[in-house]
Amino acid sequence: MWVGVLPLSAQNLLQRLDQMVTTNYSKVRYDTAYIARPSTKWTVTARMNVSGMAIQSEGIDGGQHFQTHAEANSKATLSMGVSYQGIALGLALNPAQLIGKYHDYELNLNSYRNKFGFDIIYQDAKNFKGWYEQDGIGRVDLPDGLLKVQTLNLNAYYAFNGRRFSYPAAFSQSYIQRQSAGSFLLAASYMGQQTTLDWDEGQKLKMRNVGIGAGYGYNYVPRQGWLLHISALPTFIVYSKTSMTVGDDRMSLRYHFPEAIITGRGAVVRNWDRKFLGLSMVYTYTNIGDKAELAVENTKWRIRAFFGLRI
Numbered sequence: 001m002w003v004g005v006l007p008l009s010a011q012n013l014l015q016r017l018d019q020m021v022t023t024n025y026s027k028v029r030y031d032t033a034y035i036a037r038p039s040t041k042w043t044v045t046a047r048m049n050v051s052g053m054a055i056q057s058e059g060i061d062g063g064q065h066f067q068t069h070a071e072a073n074s075k076a077t078l079s080m081g082v083s084y085q086g087i088a089l090g091l092a093l094n095p096a097q098l099i100g101k102y103h104d105y106e107l108n109l110n111s112y113r114n115k116f117g118f119d120i121i122y123q124d125a126k127n128f129k130g131w132y133e134q135d136g137i138g139r140v141d142l143p144d145g146l147l148k149v150q151t152l153n154l155n156a157y158y159a160f161n162g163r164r165f166s167y168p169a170a171f172s173q174s175y176i177q178r179q180s181a182g183s184f185l186l187a188a189s190y191m192g193q194q195t196t197l198d199w200d201e202g203q204k205l206k207m208r209n210v211g212i213g214a215g216y217g218y219n220y221v222p223r224q225g226w227l228l229h230i231s232a233l234p235t236f237i238v239y240s241k242t243s244m245t246v247g248d249d250r251m252s253l254r255y256h257f258p259e260a261i262i263t264g265r266g267a268v269v270r271n272w273d274r275k276f277l278g279l280s281m282v283y284t285y286t287n288i289g290d291k292a293e294l295a296v297e298n299t300k301w302r303i304r305a306f307f308g309l310r311i
Helices: 010-026 167-171
Strands: 042-061 064-072 075-086 089-094 106-112 116-126 128-134 138-142 145-159 181-197 203-222 226-246 251-252 260-272 275-290 296-308
Touching: 042 106, 064 145, 106 167, 116 296, 128 145, 145 203, 145 296, 167 203, 167 226, 167 260, 181 226, 181 251, 181 260, 203 260, 203 275, 226 275
Parallel strands: none
Antiparallel strands: 042 064, 042 075, 042 296, 064 128, 075 089, 106 116, 116 145, 128 138, 145 181, 181 203, 203 226, 226 251, 226 260, 260 275, 275 296
């Protein structure tokens, strides 16, 4: 028997799935005086994202002090997302890539909940501009395409005060923060990176680092409909495996305390009627090694402007 376009059994299955999603979405695991769910089930969001990364190193090579700095081309994307009771799908478009002016690759996956959440950021970057400076040589500009970097960043948090403090109110708008609240946070981080420099004998640097730490986040509600968020999650590296290969020679680099992975976030959100708009930022900083031998610093950032409708 057919009802509409789907068989009755398929419609029953969809209805049951919808009931399950609605039941889970409607469960109140938070203090309703501080946090609320939007009154609608559907949310449509348009976003503009700008991101970038930089890597620099400093150390001693053959008794000579050296420094390098390289920055990848910034990436701008336009995206559209649709969510139904917390389940979201999105599509992103990079205009510069469509016309052949951007050839790097980046993937961002984020999941924010009141109690816990995570970021997964992968970037394969080849369009770097930078310089190399060494005692007795001076500063030399690095030719385009000389440096290639593949980076994977994972950041996770657990909020002790998830009943009153909401990360998603600031970053995914699946909740609304009604009153100011903060929370201490547990944090874990991972940074894996492979850097290839096609210069002279060729150099390859591989890093695998795991960090554990704690931080604090605060949602400030100055008046109804407004939200200002700031948080910092510093983690100290507890596991580090770093090696450098120059030509056919490979050496492992020793761990030097303190090495850290630090993630900072900020956001400004304005809610009114069934609309919202805002600006958010995620910044990750990593330092590895010792300047007496080799130290490497990474920065990764993303700024997002967004506008949404709740239907």
